[in-house]
Amino acid sequence: MKTTKKQAAAAATSLAAQHWPHLLNELTASVIDPHLARPETRSTAHDLIAALLTPLTRKNCWTLAEHAGHPAPHRMQHLLLRARLDERALATALRSYIVRHLGTNDVVLVVDETGDVKKGTSTVGVARQYPGTAGRIENCQVAVYLAYTTPTGHALIDHRLYLARAWTQDPARLAAAGVPDQRKFATKTELAQQMIHTALEHARSAWVAGDEAYGRNPHLRAYLEEHRTGYVMAIAATDRLPTPRGPVAMKELAVLLPDEAWHKLSAGPGAKGERYYDWALIDDRADEAGVWWVLMRCGRSTGELAFYRCYAPAPVPLARLVAVAGRRWRVEESFAQGKGLAGLDEHQVRTWTSWHRWSLLAMVAYAFLVAVRVREARHHRGRDGLVALACNEIARLLNALLASGSGSEHVLAWSVFRRAHQEQARMCHYRRQAAQES
Structure with a gap:
């Protein structure tokens, strides 16, 4: 050049x-300031967002306060724990900000969970459980997130902290961590459904994608079908599909398909080019409520198989289902960027309120980077x-x-x-x- x-x-x-x-000042003024009662806490929130976007080795109240020039971490700690902050209104403002910058064309909502390994047992939500990121059972927090994706970009639009039964069955433990009295046990799928319900108010024509943990849940799929929301949800190779000869496992059905049933299509661009796979679509059923399919994916070089249950309120081509399936990995990128660039996983807080506020403000900081990227991409x-x-x-x-x-x-x-x-x-x-x- x-x-x-x-x-x-x-x-x-x-x-x-x-x-x-x-643009950062516009974000804080429109998304954060209206939901904080006092000017001092608004100023602290501005400092926290700006510090979250810095390349600090560690991001916690101490390091963020030091970077912001505060004499001690008390202002940051006050913001996260005791300040008057309307968290529900802030979350709504964040969703509106993301929708405004990413648009409402070709929206796919992607649900997934991520875990943070922790020591001790006092931090809210910490339990022996499977975090996904570690690949084994660990002492950790697990949270379910919803990513809002369009062809122009993706960001985290909502979040829920998962509380295992060991927490919800222990009132003293809940009280010590500041968990609201009305909080009851909810599965990860139920948390996902809550977030999807809220997000559909902003994007009624959105599709939903998720991995096996959500795709194999019949209640979540039934909820989406009831609301005539299309989905492409991963399922296991051992799941069975009814046939005239009886139920057949997905992996067995894939072997029986003729070569002409498979079509080479891209699941979208990746770092090294278009992500081509061979895809096959099997009609399940159709009626006045919609159309159901089973989608199969085969790696062109590895032969690795993946399977999806699909639904749409009206017939759609194979390419559309493939595009939705290919969008699922965007949530993984959102996790990586949210953690690496905005400190989403670096909270060193113990209570229900402080965890939610830290995570929410980190999501705001990450959304700013996404909005700027989309803005610059237009030019x-x-x-x-x-x-x-x-x-x-x-x-x-x-x-x-x-x-x-x-x-x-x-x-x-x-x-x-x-x-x-x-x-x-x-x-x-x-x-x-x-x-x-x-």
């Missing part, structure tokens, strides 16, 4: 980045030889340009170099994939 192109790209990025602090045409700005690059630039000891030119030059290299690697991957597929 010529020097003039690099200089032009750096100048364009610099001009855009200068507006980002203003990016790919003609400058640079990959579009990603959330991690926006966070890096935002912090470096605000507090750079080596000058903005140096910071921008490195950003342009990274993005040019990433674009070259991306194009190389796509060309190699095209050659292999031809």
